[in-house]
Amino acid sequence: xxxxxxxxxxxxxxxxxxxxxxxxxxxxxxxxxxxxxxxxxxxxxxxxxxxxxxxxxxxxxxxxxxxxxxxxxxxxxxxxxxxxxxxxxxxxxxxxxxxxxxxxxxxxxxxxxxxxxxxxxxxxxxxxxxxxxxxxxxxxxxxxxx
Amino acid sequence: xxxxxxxxxxxxxxxxxxxxxxxxxxxxxxxxxxxxxxxxxxxxxxxxxxxxxxxxxxxxxxxxxxxxxxxxxxxxxxxxxxxxxxxxxxxxxxxxxxxxxxxxxxxxxxxxxxxxxxxxxxxxxxxxxxxxxxxxxxxxxxxxxx
Numbered sequence: 246x247x248x249x250x251x252x253x254x255x256x257x258x259x260x261x262x263x264x265x266x267x268x269x270x271x272x273x274x275x276x277x278x279x280x281x282x283x284x285x286x287x288x289x290x291x292x293x294x295x296x297x298x299x300x301x302x303x304x305x306x307x308x309x310x311x312x313x314x315x316x317x318x319x320x321x322x323x324x325x326x327x328x329x330x331x332x333x334x335x336x337x338x339x340x341x342x343x344x345x346x347x348x349x350x351x352x353x354x355x356x357x358x359x360x361x362x363x364x365x366x367x368x369x370x371x372x373x374x375x376x377x378x379x380x381x382x383x384x385x386x387x388x389x390x391x
Numbered sequence: 392x393x394x395x396x397x398x399x400x401x402x403x404x405x406x407x408x409x410x411x412x413x414x415x416x417x418x419x420x421x422x423x424x425x426x427x428x429x430x431x432x433x434x435x436x437x438x439x440x441x442x443x444x445x446x447x448x449x450x451x452x453x454x455x456x457x458x459x460x461x462x463x464x465x466x467x468x469x470x471x472x473x474x475x476x477x478x479x480x481x482x483x484x485x486x487x488x489x490x491x492x493x494x495x496x497x498x499x500x501x502x503x504x505x506x507x508x509x510x511x512x513x514x515x516x517x518x519x520x521x522x523x524x525x526x527x528x529x530x531x532x533x534x535x536x537x
Contacts, residue, residue, distance in 0.1 A: 384441030
């Protein structure tokens with residue numbers, strides 16, 4: 246299948262190490278950044294106002310490893326990659342739900358940005374009622390610090 | 392970027408029309424289906440037990456249109472595609488959170504399957520605490536039947 250970026254993420258993070266460091270003292274929910282949507286796709290942003298949260302599908306563009314296992318931080322164990330959000334997975338596709346703060350033309354200000362500077366955006370979708378699963382349980386993640 | 396399917400979805404739906412019809416009388420949450428993960432990726436399913444919900448990233452393989460606008464059902468208005476979950480979008484990537492019921496080898500039984508039979512699976516991620524946004528608001532979707 247053919248895929249091309251619709252935009253690019255601007256964040257203060259140049260490396261995974263930067264993100265890890267920041268998470269030691271701040272909540273991911275407070276990480277600020279911008280989603281720059283390329284001009285040709287800007288018309289598709291119509292009606293996006295009023296959604297408090299957006300689902301961002303993006304490329305893990307710095308990931309060079311296609312692994313079936315991951316060693317999540319704060320865990321120390323080898324986990325099946327599909328039970329983790331590790332960037333080093335068979336398809337280098339990431340998904341983060343961000344809080345949408347403000348639109349200015351083709352740029353969306355948001356918080357909850359845990360992506361690296363320059364991350365290619367593949368899609369934006371509205372977060373809907375159906376995405377809220379209040380009675381969810383979280384397998385091995387329940388046993389560790391999140 | 393290079394992307395290849397890690398598996399395939401089995402559902403009772405052969406067409407979008409089938410899904411629309413079923414939604415008139417049933418809740419999407421009750422739609423049953425199976426996620427067949429190709430054998431070579433099966434080791435990545437380790438530790439997936441215990442997660443009640445999984446994020447499925449997939450290809451809208453029947454979509455032939457790359458549109459910037461959509462006409463959602465029950466709405467009648469032309470909406471910016473990034474404020475909708477329409478399959479006809481710049482990158483034909485879909486995302487649905489399903490309820491994970493049971494694993495049998497390389498096959499995951501799930502409910503909440505609103506994808507077509509034969510849909511290529513691109514990724515599976517665990518649904519985590521951070522994906523629950525209790526105080527979300529839903530823009531134009533708030534004004535219509537969901």
